[in-house]
Amino acid sequence: MDYLLTEEQKMIKDLAHKIAEEKIRPVAAKYDISEEYPWEVLKVMAESDMFGLFVPQEYGGFATSVFNLCLATEEFSRACGGIAVCYAASALGTFPIVLFGTVEQKKKYLPALASGKKVAAFAITEPEAGSDASAIKTTAKKVGDHYILNGLKHFITNGGDAETYVVIAMTDKNKGARGASAFIVEKGTPGFGFGKKEDKFGIRASSTRELIFTDCKIPAENLLAKEGMGFIVTMRTFDMSRPGVAAQALGIAQGALELAVKYVHERVQFGKPISSFQGIQWMLADMATEVEAARGLVYATARMVDAGVKDVAKESAMAKMYASDVAMKVTVDALQLFGGYGYMKDYPIEKYVRDAKITQIYEGTNQVQRGIIALKLIKEMVK
Amino acid sequence: MHIIVCIKQVPETTEVRINPETNTLIREGVKSIINPFDMYAIEEAIRLKERFGGKVSVLTMGPPQADSALREAISLGADEGYLVCDRAFAGSDTWATSYTLAGAIKKLGEFDLIICGKQASDGDTAQVGPGISTHLNIPQVTYVKKIEEATDKIMRVERMMEEGFEIIQTSLPALLTVVKEINEPRIPSLRGLMRAKSAKITTLTQKELRLDPQQIGLCGSPTQVVKIFTPTPRVGGQILKGEISDITKQLVELIKDEVN
Numbered sequence: 044m045d046y047l048l049t050e051e052q053k054m055i056k057d058l059a060h061k062i063a064e065e066k067i068r069p070v071a072a073k074y075d076i077s078e079e080y081p082w083e084v085l086k087v088m089a090e091s092d093m094f095g096l097f098v099p100q101e102y103g104g105f106a107t108s109v110f111n112l113c114l115a116t117e118e119f120s121r122a123c124g125g126i127a128v129c130y131a132a133s134a135l136g137t138f139p140i141v142l143f144g145t146v147e148q149k150k151k152y153l154p155a156l157a158s159g160k161k162v163a164a165f166a167i168t169e170p171e172a173g174s175d176a177s178a179i180k181t182t183a184k185k186v187g188d189h190y191i192l193n194g195l196k197h198f199i200t201n202g203g204d205a206e207t208y209v210v211i212a213m214t215d216k217n218k219g220a221r222g223a224s225a226f227i228v229e230k231g232t233p234g235f236g237f238g239k240k241e242d243k244f245g246i247r248a249s250s251t252r253e254l255i256f257t258d259c260k261i262p263a264e265n266l267l268a269k270e271g272m273g274f275i276v277t278m279r280t281f282d283m284s285r286p287g288v289a290a291q292a293l294g295i296a297q298g299a300l301e302l303a304v305k306y307v308h309e310r311v312q313f314g315k316p317i318s319s320f321q322g323i324q325w326m327l328a329d330m331a332t333e334v335e336a337a338r339g340l341v342y343a344t345a346r347m348v349d350a351g352v353k354d355v356a357k358e359s360a361m362a363k364m365y366a367s368d369v370a371m372k373v374t375v376d377a378l379q380l381f382g383g384y385g386y387m388k389d390y391p392i393e394k395y396v397r398d399a400k401i402t403q404i405y406e407g408t409n410q411v412q413r414g415i416i417a418l419k420l421i422k423e424m425v426k
Numbered sequence: 427m428h429i430i431v432c433i434k435q436v437p438e439t440t441e442v443r444i445n446p447e448t449n450t451l452i453r454e455g456v457k458s459i460i461n462p463f464d465m466y467a468i469e470e471a472i473r474l475k476e477r478f479g480g481k482v483s484v485l486t487m488g489p490p491q492a493d494s495a496l497r498e499a500i501s502l503g504a505d506e507g508y509l510v511c512d513r514a515f516a517g518s519d520t521w522a523t524s525y526t527l528a529g530a531i532k533k534l535g536e537f538d539l540i541i542c543g544k545q546a547s548d549g550d551t552a553q554v555g556p557g558i559s560t561h562l563n564i565p566q567v568t569y570v571k572k573i574e575e576a577t578d579k580i581m582r583v584e585r586m587m588e589e590g591f592e593i594i595q596t597s598l599p600a601l602l603t604v605v606k607e608i609n610e611p612r613i614p615s616l617r618g619l620m621r622a623k624s625a626k627i628t629t630l631t632q633k634e635l636r637l638d639p640q641q642i643g644l645c646g647s648p649t650q651v652v653k654i655f656t657p658t659p660r661v662g663g664q665i666l667k668g669e670i671s672d673i674t675k676q677l678v679e680l681i682k683d684e685v686n
Contacts, residue, residue, distance in 0.1 A: 054619050062613055092616035105616065 044335055046342055048114075055096065055111050059118035062087055071123035074248035075394055078240075080204045081126045081248050088119075088130055089159025097134040099141065102153035107141050109283055110345040113290035117341075120294025121301070124398030125248030127291055129162070132200040132249065135284045135406075136163025139209045139225055139276050142283070143268040152207055152227065164205035165284075166196040166254055167277055174411050176211075176277065177220040181256060183212035185270075188263045190214075190226060192234070192256040200405075202252030203237040206230045209280075210254070211273045223273030227265045234259030245397030278356070285359040285406055286345040292363075292370035292402035293341050296334045299370075299377035299395040303327065306392075307380050317380075326380060330373045337366040357419040364412035367402035374399040427480035427578065428537045429471040431504065432527055432558065433464040435488050435495040436548045449654045451548065460495045463543025466604045469611040471541050472503040474576065481505040483534055487515060487527055493627050501614040501622035508534065512631040517644030520549075524557025525646065529637045530630050531562060538578065540601040544569055552603070559601035567594050571607040 048056065066087045074081050088094065096111045098104025105111070112134055119127035137156045140148060140163075155161040172178040181194025192212055196202075208228045215222035228235055238253030268276055304327060307318040317323050344362040347355050374395040378385040385392045403409045437456040445452050460468070471482045484499040486492050487510040496507030510530045518526060531540065540562075542555035552568070559566035571591060572584040582595040586605050614622075632642065640646055664680075666673045 050623075051620075054623075055616065058614065058616060058619065065613065087613055090615060091613050095616065 044338070046338075052111065052114060056114045056118060058091055059093065059115040060121075062091060062093070063118045063122035067119060067122035067126050071126065071248070071394070072391065074123070074125060076247075078242070078247045078250075080250050081129060084126050085129060085159065085162065093130065094133065094159035095157045097137055097141070098153050098157035099149075102149050103157035104153070107138075109286050109348040110342065113286050113341060113345045116287050116290040117294035117297065117338075120291045120398075121298035123248060124291060124295045124395070124402075125246040127294060128200060128246050128249045129204075131284075131287045131291055132164060133159075133162045133205070134287055135280065136165045136201065136205060136207060136209055138280045138283050139165065139267055140207075140227065142279055143225070143272070143276050144227075145264075147264070148227065148267070156207060161206040162201055162204060163207045163209070164199055164201035165209050165280065166199045166202070167211040168198045169195060170197055174408055176274065177223075179211060179213060179223065181210070181212040182216070183214050183224060183226060185214070185263065189260050190263060190266065192226070192228070192259040192261060194256050195238070196254040196256075197238070198241065198251055198405075199254050200249055200251055202250060202254055203240065204250050208254065209267065209276075210256075211277060212256075214270045214273075218271065220274045221271050223277075224270045225267040225273045225276040226261060227267060228256075228259070228261055232259055232261060244400060245394070246401050247397075281406060282355050282359050283348055285363040286341055286348060288402055288406045289337070289341045289344070289359075289362040289366035292366040292399065293334065293337050295395055295399045295402070296330075296337065296366070296370040296373040299374040299392060299399075300327075300330050300334055302392055302395070303330070303377035303380045310382075323380065326376055330376055333369045334373060337362075337369040341366055357416055360407070360412040360415040360419075363402075363406065364409045364416070367399070367409060370399040370402055371396075427474060427478045427539065428535075429474055429480065429482045429539045429541060430531055430534060430537050431464070431467050431471045431482060431484045431499065432540065432542045432555070433468065433484055433486045433495055433499060434461045434543075434546045434548075434554075435459070435486060435492040436461045436546055444654045444656075446655070449651050458491065458494070460498055461543055461546045461548075463545060463547065463604070463606065465543070465611040466606055466608050467541040467543045468499050468502055468504060469609045470573065470602075470604055471539075472612075473609065474539070474573070475503070475505075478576070478578070480538075483508060483537075485510065485527060485530055485534070487511070487518070487523060487530075496627050497622040497625060498614070500625045501618040502612060503618060507625060507627040508630055509627055510630045510635070512633075514632040514639070514643050517647060518642065519647035519649035520551050520553035520557055521648055522642050522646040524554045525561050525641050526635070526637060527554070528558045528561030529635045531558065533630060533635060538598050539581070540564075540599070542601065542603045544603045544605050555601060555603040562601070565596045565600040566602070567596055567600065568603045570602045570604045573602075573608075 066084055093115055095104035097107050100106050116127055116131045140152050156163050169179050183190045183192050210226050210228050211223055213222050214224040234257045236255045238255050241251040307323050308316050310317045341362045344358040378392050378396050381392045384390050435458045438459040439456055443452040475482050482504040483506045484496050484504045485508045515526055545552035556566050567583055569586040570583045571586040575582040585592040585594050666676055
């Protein structure tokens with residue numbers, strides 16, 4: 044389908060495609076096995092200016108564009124969902140600074156993130172606080188011109204490898220969700236350490252670690268926005284980043300679909316390519332239609348975000364939920380089309396199933412997304 | 427350091443189809459790319475620029491659409507693009523091409539180094555690079571796989587041989603042709619692509635170059651392409667068995683039949 048991309052958008056998509064085919068696909072299996080952080084690929088992305096797509100021009104980027112970020116993430120994910128998320132998670136860690144940072148904070152942190160010299164991460168999740176983000180226990184206590192952070196974050200994408208972290212901590216436990224605040228914490232700050240690196244089902248090229256804060260002293264000027272704004276920072280950040288997760292899911296689905304179409308055309312059974320069988324054709328047709336529908340939703344939402352539409356919570360949730368459900372279904376069907384070979388690790392398709400699964404879970408489970416959508420519908424109705 | 431890279435736009439396929447009537451390449455429906463060996467030449471020039479400063483000029487001879495090859499080189503980090511383009515240059519063989527490119531290089535002014543790919547993937551002659559250096563009367567080192575040392579006066583390079591390599595030192599200006607072992611070409615940057623889009627490409631025609639009309643284009647080309655064809659695959663031979671004396675007789679008869 045023609046999405047009438049501008050010349051600049053086509054340029055970004057083509058460049059991301061080239062990086063994906065030449066630099067990501069050949070190493071996807073290697074990083075899936077080794078679970079090492081794919082620095083060599085991130086270096087190529089950085090040199091190609093890809094990290095500039097989510098940073099304003101005045102801080103060394105190309106203007107923050109969720110749509111451009113989606114184009115790049117989709118192309119990277121076609122080749123490897125794990126490597127793509129290392130990139131997209133840096134956008135997630137950068138957005139709060141773009142959205143809420145003071146001029147000083149932006150000047151200090153954004154140029155290095157725009158050039159890809161440093162990678163960012165966003166940290167809200169804790170062992171007891173997943174979907175229920177209000178249950179976070181990490182605290183930040185103001186002492187003079189500093190905050191002292193204590194607590195544990197876990198499942199943090201880019202954890203340990205990122206240099207710049209945006210961390211949500213409670214500044215006032217008595218205020219519940221309104222007692223949370225967002226802080227910029229740099230790797231290497233005394234009292235800030237890393238715990239266990241997770242051994243994951245999929246997206247294994249990306250790192251997922253615990254962040255441990257033990258009397259970690261950070262300057263008061265590292266507070267993002269104001270005290271008590273932590274959840275607003277988080278929600279606004281997720282509104283911008285969810286289309287990116289949706290684009291990751293979309294790319295994984297597209298990548299699996301392409302592999303499946305190629306495979307059924309080559310695989311001969313009963314003397315014919317299996318693509319000549321109607322049972323196979325109907326599966327392909329459904330898969331392709333669902334991928335295209337997801338793409339339409341993701342692109343439309345990303346364009347809304349970039350156009351500055353104020354409340355995109357419902358659309359962002361729809362895009363993330365639908366694209367990730369499609370990714371799960373399409374990758375499972377793609378594996379089915381590969382038959383017994385698809386179940387074997389010698390073929391690339393089983394990795395797509397593993398990589399797809401997380402997109403239904405992180406940045407708000409799809410059950411949480413459905414909650415957001417339903418709540419918005421009901422609110423709109425009673426208005 | 428001023429480095430000139432000579433590149434060629436070629437069809438993206440190793441199975442080139444040929445028009446049997448005109449004996450020329452069928453270009454329709456085939457995507458054009460920069461000759462893969464030239465990508466290493468561009469990369470090496472940009473690396474040298476990054477080390478020593480200066481500029482990289484990219485030069486190509488071809489039809490107007492070769493403009494896109496020059497823009498691609500600029501997106502990778504080259505500074506200037508020059509397109510040698512004129513009907514008068516059409517039909518050039520390697521002699522006329524290297525004469526014409528050498529003429530264009532003289533027009534570009536002072537330079538320290540010329541880098542070419544070892545050969546083009548369509549013609550496979552490996553003659554144009556050495557031809558340019560001959561026309562310009564500067565040293566040439568072909569099949570370079572590594573630049574060991576470089577200053578503004580000399581360059582010491584490793585030259586790939588069938589077995590092992592030679593180390594050659596040359597004064598500058600000189601011409602190198604490079605092999606794929608020399609580097610890994612980079613992927614363009616978004617900024618580079620944007621710069622390339624709006625970059626000015628200078629077209630050089632016979633009017634500007636004023637080359638000897640007897641040495642350019644078809645009439646300046648000593649090579650005449652009489653016929654181009656794909657050799658038919660050889661059919662399996664016949665194996666004679668038996669006593670040597672019998673086989674020899676049989677063989678003689680077979681040769682006689684063949685001759686008659």
